[in-house]
Amino acid sequence: MVKRRLALSxxxxxxxxxxxxxxxxxxxxxxxxxTDITGPFASxxxxxxxxxxxxxxxxxxxxxxxxxxxxxxxxxxxxADIGANIARRWFDTENVEVIVDVPVSSVALxxxxxxxxxxKVVLFSSGLTDRLSNEDCAPYSVQWMLxxxxxxxxxxxxxxxxxxxxxxFMTADxxxxxxxxxxxxxxxxxxxxKFLGSVRNPLNTPDMSSFLLQAQASKAKIIGVANxxxxxxxxxxxxxxxGLIASGQRLASMIVYDSDIISLGLDKARGLYLTTAFYWDxxxxxxxxxxxFFKRRGAMPNMIQAxxxxxxxxxxxxxxxxxxxxxxxxxxxxxxxPVNDFFAKNGKLRPDGLMQHDxxxxxxxxxxxxxxxxxxxxxxxxxxxxxxxxPLADSKCPTLAK
Numbered sequence: 001m002v003k004r005r006l007a008l009s010x011x012x013x014x015x016x017x018x019x020x021x022x023x024x025x026x027x028x029x030x031x032x033x034x035t036d037i038t039g040p041f042a043s044x045x046x047x048x049x050x051x052x053x054x055x056x057x058x059x060x061x062x063x064x065x066x067x068x069x070x071x072x073x074x075x076x077x078x079x080a081d082i083g084a085n086i087a088r089r090w091f092d093t094e095n096v097e098v099i100v101d102v103p104v105s106s107v108a109l110x111x112x113x114x115x116x117x118x119x120k121v122v123l124f125s126s127g128l129t130d131r132l133s134n135e136d137c138a139p140y141s142v143q144w145m146l147x148x149x150x151x152x153x154x155x156x157x158x159x160x161x162x163x164x165x166x167x168x169f170m171t172a173d174x175x176x177x178x179x180x181x182x183x184x185x186x187x188x189x190x191x192x193x194k195f196l197g198s199v200r201n202p203l204n205t206p207d208m209s210s211f212l213l214q215a216q217a218s219k220a221k222i223i224g225v226a227n228x229x230x231x232x233x234x235x236x237x238x239x240x241x242x243g244l245i246a247s248g249q250r251l252a253s254m255i256v257y258d259s260d261i262i263s264l265g266l267d268k269a270r271g272l273y274l275t276t277a278f279y280w281d282x283x284x285x286x287x288x289x290x291x292x293f294f295k296r297r298g299a300m301p302n303m304i305q306a307x308x309x310x311x312x313x314x315x316x317x318x319x320x321x322x323x324x325x326x327x328x329x330x331x332x333x334x335x336x337x338p339v340n341d342f343f344a345k346n347g348k349l350r351p352d353g354l355m356q357h358d359x360x361x362x363x364x365x366x367x368x369x370x371x372x373x374x375x376x377x378x379x380x381x382x383x384x385x386x387x388x389x390x391p392l393a394d395s396k397c398p399t400l401a402k
Contacts, residue, residue: 027067027095028067028068028069028070028095029064029067029068029069029070029095029097029325030069030070030071030072030090030094030095030096030097031053031057031069031070031071031072031096031097031098031099031100031312032071032072032073032074032086032087032090032096032098032099032100033049033050033053033071033072033073033074033099033100033101033308034073034074034076034083034086034087034099034100034101034102034107034111035049035050035073035074035075035076035101035102035103035126036075036076036077036078036103036104037073037074037075038075038077039075039077039078040078040229041078041103041104041126043259044103044126044257044259044302044304045101045103045126045304047297048297048299048301048302048304048305049100049101049125049126049304049305049308050071050073051293051296051297051305052293052301052304052305052306052308052309053071053073053100053101053308053309053312054071055292055293055296055309056308056309056310056312056313056316057069057070057071057312057316059313060312060313060316060317060320064316064319064320065319065320065322065323065324065325066323067325069316072090072094072096074086074090076102076104076107078103078104078107079107080106080107080109080110081110082107083102083104083107083108083110083111084107084110084111084113084114087099087110087111087114087115088114088118091114091115091118091120092118096120097120097121097325098120098121098122098123098312098315099111099115099120099121099122099123100122100123100124100125100308100311100312101124101125101126101127101304101308102122102124102125102126102127103126103127103304104126104127105127105128105129105131105175105176107127108124108127108128108129108132109129109131109132109136111127112132112136112138112141113136115138115140115141116138116139116140116141119139119140119327120140120327121140121141121142121315121327121330121331122138122140122141122142123141123142123144123308123311123312123315124141124142124143124144124145125144125145125304125307125308125311126145126304127143128143128145128146128147128148128151128255129147129148129176130147130148130149130179132147132353133147133350133352133353133354133395133397134352134395134396134397135396135397135398137352137353137395137397137398137399138353138399139327139331139399140327140331141353142311142334142349142353142354142355143353143354143355144307144308144310144311144355145277145303145304145307145355146277146359146388147354148176148179148180148183148254148255149183149389149390150275150359150388150389151180151254151255151275152180152183152184152187152254153183153187153387153388153389153390154275154359154361154383154387154388155184155224155252155253155254155273155274155275155361156183156184156187156188156191156193156224156252157187157191157383157387157388158275158361158380158381158383159222159252159273159361160187160188160191160192160193161381162380162381163221164193164221164222164250164252165192165193165194165221166193166194166196166219166220166221166222167184167188167193167194167195167196167220167221167222167223167224168195168196168197168198168214168215168218168220168222168223168224169181169184169185169195169197169198169199169223169224169225169226170198170199170201170208170211170212170215170223170224170225170226170227170235171198171199171200171201171224171226171227172200172201172203172226172227172228172231173200173201173202173203174203176226176228177200177226177227180226180254181198181224181226184224184226184254196218196219196220197214197218199211199214199215201227201231203231204230204231205231205234206234207234208231208234208235208238209238209242211235212235212238212239212242212244213242215239215244215249216242216243216244216247216249219249220249221248221249221250222249222250222251222252222273223239223244223249223250223251223252224252224254225251225252225253225254226254228255232253232256232260233260233263233264235251236251236264236268236269236272237264237268239251240267240268245270245271250271250272250273251271251272251273252272252273252274253272253273253274254275255274256272256274257302257303257304258279258280258300258302258374258376258377259302261364261376261377262373262374262376266364266365266366266367266370266376267367269364269376270364270365270366270367271363271364271366272363272364273361273362273363273380274361274362274363274364274377275359275360275361275362275383275388276303276359276360276362276377277303277306277307277343277344277357277359277360278301278302278303278306278307278343278360279303279360279362279377279379280300280301280374281374281375281377282360282379283342285341285342286306286342286343288342289301289306289309289342293305300374303343306342306343307343309343310339310341310342310343310344311355313341314334314337314339314341315330315334317337318330318331318333318334318337321333321337334349335348335349335351339355339357343357344357344358345357345358346358346384346385347385348385350392350395351392351397351399351400352392352395352397352399352400353397354389356385356386356389357385358382358383358384358385358388359382359383359385359388360379360380360381360382360383361379361380361381361382361383362377362378362379362380363377363378363380364376364377365377365378
């Protein structure tokens with residue numbers, strides 16, 4: 001047995017390969033999709049996010065820089081400690097080189113801390129808190145889709161430009177809602193609009209009637225909705241039932257997904273403004289990807305799935321170009337290469353970790369305008385990246401000072 005091992009080692013050396021080099025080539029590189037598979041956000045991310053990752057790997061050929069690439073997935077159960085433990089295990093013992101998706105801000109921040117410690121790559125799509133690219137930024141992490149700042153800036157600035165100059169906010173009474181309202185309020189004031197007031201509802205408020213009556217009484221042209229999930233849906237349903245939309249007031253959501261609109265129905269959601277990074281029916285390229293995805297999952301992709309595919313594709317292309325998966329080689333290549341694909345136009349990776357790209361102000365269609373279940377949005381205007389994203393000079397990312 002010893003002679004056989006020596007003979008094998010000698011043969012490999014004669015071929016210019018070390019046993020360790022061969023082992024590295026045989027060890028697959030893994031991309032970990034860390035997501036919500038069984039919880040309240042599973043319909044937005046979950047298995048659809050995993051499928052988008054698989055598509056990206058397949059389209060890259062399955063092997064990059066001499067390594068076979070595999071996709072693995074785990075459910076973080078929307079708990080920061082579970083997400084951090086999975087990330088640590090993946091990085092330490094399971095050959096995961098990059099983590100993608102990561103919904104829920106607290107989980108994203110916990111995973112970011114592990115990745116910073118381990119010097120590993122994270123490509124966030126559904127992790128939206130702007131802390132990821134500000135005070136908690138990390139040198140090997142990228143927010144690929146967008147962040148809370150972009151959602152607020154894009155929606156508010158675009159609606160102001162279109163004449164929506166008076167605002168009243170219905171705000172979730174926790175950190176997400178407060179942050180979105182503050183960003184929006186500052187944007188309204190800086191661009192000549194008027195902020196007429198706000199109300200703050202607790203999480204999981206079943207009856208929004210008193211809050212809606214205050215919004216209606218404000219006579220604001222635009223009712224900003226800084227809520228998500230069922231609270232968001234309750235506000236939209238109530239606004240239709242109380243006649244806010246019929247009277248000429250318009251709702252502007254800071255974040256909404258296709259599944260929210262389909263769940264509500266166009267009769268309730270019609271006229272709602274929202275900012276998105278992607279819509280399946282924008283152009284030929286978005287339709288081509290979306291139809292492929294639909295055949296595999298029976299649903300059109302949302303902006304998260306499109307972002308995951310785009311981020312992995314760009315990452316693997318950088319690995320191929322450099323012949324390496326070392327973060328210190330891959331990340332500079334990713335930053336040096338512009339992003340122009342079906343997901344991102346005029347995209348670039350900034351030093352603070354944001355992938356800046358164009359976004360879109362959309363309006364929910366009326367039932368009479370829709371031709372199918374998934375035909376739900378129409379384009380109001382494209383938002384250039386340098387308008388939708390805060391200037392790099394405003395970033396609080398500490399690595400920028402080095």
